[in-house]
Structure formats: C-alpha cells, structure tokens
Amino acid sequence: MTTHATFLRRAIRRPDLIGAPAPTGATLAAEIAAVVPGTCPATVVELGPGTGAISPSVRARLAPGSRYVAVELDGELVTHLRGTLPWLEVLAGDAADLGTLLAGAGVGPVDAVVSSLPWTLLPPERRRATLAAIAATLAPGGVFATISTLTALPALRRDVLRDLGDTYDEVLATRPIWRNVPPSRLLVCRRPHRW
Ligand SMILES: C[S@@+](CC[C@H](N)C(=O)[O-])C[C@H]1O[C@@H](n2cnc3c(N)ncnc32)[C@H](O)[C@@H]1O
Known part of the structure; x- marks a missing residue:
C-alpha cells in the first residue's frame, strides 16, 4: 500500500485522530523543518x-550528533513508520504523556518540538495538558512549532491560539499556505511562561 493510501485509510478509520485528508505537502514540511537547529x-x-x-525534511536539517524522536499514537502508523523510515526513532504513545515517554527513552531537554497534532479535535483539558507537557520538555531557548489547519472552525482555532498564548510568551503565525491540503499555516512558539 502506498504512503498516501495508508494515510487516507487511517484518516477514514480514525478521523478523530488524523484530522486531515492528506499528508502535509512539501512546502509546509520545509517550513516547519526550518525551526530545527541546523548548525549544532x-x-x-x-x-x-x-x-x-x-x-525527511526535519532529518535533512539535523547536524551530526543530533537525536530525532517521534511520538505517534496510531498503532498502524507506528508500524508503517518503522517499516518505511528505519532511521526515525518512533515511540508509540500519546503526546499527552510526552514527559514519561521521553524519560523512558532517555531523551533529555528538547531543542525543538514539531507537531501536526489535530489540536482543534482534542478536548480542551487534554489539549492544555498536552501543551503543558510539551513546554515542560523544552530546553532553554527551545522552540515549539505546530501546524494550524485553516479549515477548522474559527472558534476552535481561537481556543487553540488562546491556549498557546497562555503557555508561551511568543506565538508567531506564518503566512497561510493555501495550496496545502488542507490549507494551513505554522504557529511558532518560544519562551514557555515557566522560564
Ligand atoms: C494531521 S495528521 C499529521 C500526519 C503527518 N505529520 C503529516 O503532516 O502528514 C495527525 C497525526 O497525529 C497523530 N496523533 C493524533 N493525536 C495524537 C496524540 N495524542 N499523540 C500522538 N500522536 C497523535 C495521528 O495519529 C496522526 O498521525
């Protein structure tokens, strides 16, 4: 089965988890990868x-000696990733348990977290808990970048923006990429309020 077919099958079976009809396009992938430190x-x-x-866009940025770990909740996608991207260290689990998952894998403070989690589909409490878990893993100077789907209901997008603003001192939105499916932009967050 091709990668697109696998994605579509999981999107149909678990719309609550996948939240998009197609994988992220190359332009947006390159844009989110650009937040990853490329020189150290x-x-x-x-x-x-x-x-x-x-x-692959994130991996292409990484300097020698870097560590790249992914957290995926859908079991079939975990199996797919382990079969197709053997260089990616995939942890099976819920991003809400990020601290525990990373500690179990011996991962220390994180320089960059990149996400395409479907934030508007998460119950508010779980969304806030997941955002707090992400902020808690960041190293000083670390960055969190997430894809924001522009086709989600405006009220839900506002809720996500509010939660990000409650968690980070700086939340910057990039220009929309209309030809992505679905049209999306990046939200790039720095300096969690705990610092
Ligand atoms: C919109 S898809 C994005 C997939 C891929 N990154 C891309 O850009 O094409 C959302 C992904 O997040 C995963 N996911 C949803 N909720 C999750 C959670 N709580 N923890 C970890 N992964 C989750 C889904 O299984 C799915 O793979």
Whole structure:
C-alpha cells in the first residue's frame, strides 16, 4: 500500500485522530523543518508523524550528533513508520504523556518540538495538558512549532491560539499556505511562561 493510501485509510478509520485528508505537502514540511537547529547537534521531537510527510525534511536539517524522536499514537502508523523510515526513532504513545515517554527513552531537554497534532479535535483539558507537557520538555531557548489547519472552525482555532498564548510568551503565525491540503499555516512558539 502506498504512503498516501495508508494515510487516507487511517484518516477514514480514525478521523478523530488524523484530522486531515492528506499528508502535509512539501512546502509546509520545509517550513516547519526550518525551526530545527541546523548548525549544532540538537534533540528534536516530532509529535504525530503520521506517514512521515515532515520527517525527511526535519532529518535533512539535523547536524551530526543530533537525536530525532517521534511520538505517534496510531498503532498502524507506528508500524508503517518503522517499516518505511528505519532511521526515525518512533515511540508509540500519546503526546499527552510526552514527559514519561521521553524519560523512558532517555531523551533529555528538547531543542525543538514539531507537531501536526489535530489540536482543534482534542478536548480542551487534554489539549492544555498536552501543551503543558510539551513546554515542560523544552530546553532553554527551545522552540515549539505546530501546524494550524485553516479549515477548522474559527472558534476552535481561537481556543487553540488562546491556549498557546497562555503557555508561551511568543506565538508567531506564518503566512497561510493555501495550496496545502488542507490549507494551513505554522504557529511558532518560544519562551514557555515557566522560564
Ligand atoms: C494531521 S495528521 C499529521 C500526519 C503527518 N505529520 C503529516 O503532516 O502528514 C495527525 C497525526 O497525529 C497523530 N496523533 C493524533 N493525536 C495524537 C496524540 N495524542 N499523540 C500522538 N500522536 C497523535 C495521528 O495519529 C496522526 O498521525
């Protein structure tokens, strides 16, 4: 089965988890990968890698000595990733349990977290708990970048933006990429309020 077919099959079976009809396109993948430090060894975590649409762009940025770990909740996608991207260290689990998952894998403070989790589909409490778990893993100077789907209901997008603003001192939105399916932009967050 092709990567696109695998993605579509999981999207049909678990619309609550996948939240998109197609994998992220190359332009958006390159844009999110650009937040990853490219000149020094870094620890990078990807949340919700799906079929790995973003992962090769992130990997291409990494300096020697970097560590790149992905956390995926869908069991079939975990199996797919382990078969197709053997260089990606995939942890099976829920991003809400990020601290425990990373500690179990011996991963220390994280320089960059990149995410395409479907934030608007998560219950508010779980969304806030997951955002707090991400912020808690970041090293000083670390960055969190997430894809924001522009086709989601405006009220839900506002809720996500509010939660990000409650968690980070800086939340920057990039320009929309209309030809992505679905049209999306990046939200790039720095300086969790705990610092
Ligand atoms: C919109 S898809 C993005 C897939 C891929 N990164 C891409 O850009 O094409 C969302 C992904 O997040 C995963 N996911 C959803 N909730 C999750 C959670 N709580 N923890 C980890 N992964 C989750 C889904 O299984 C799916 O692979």
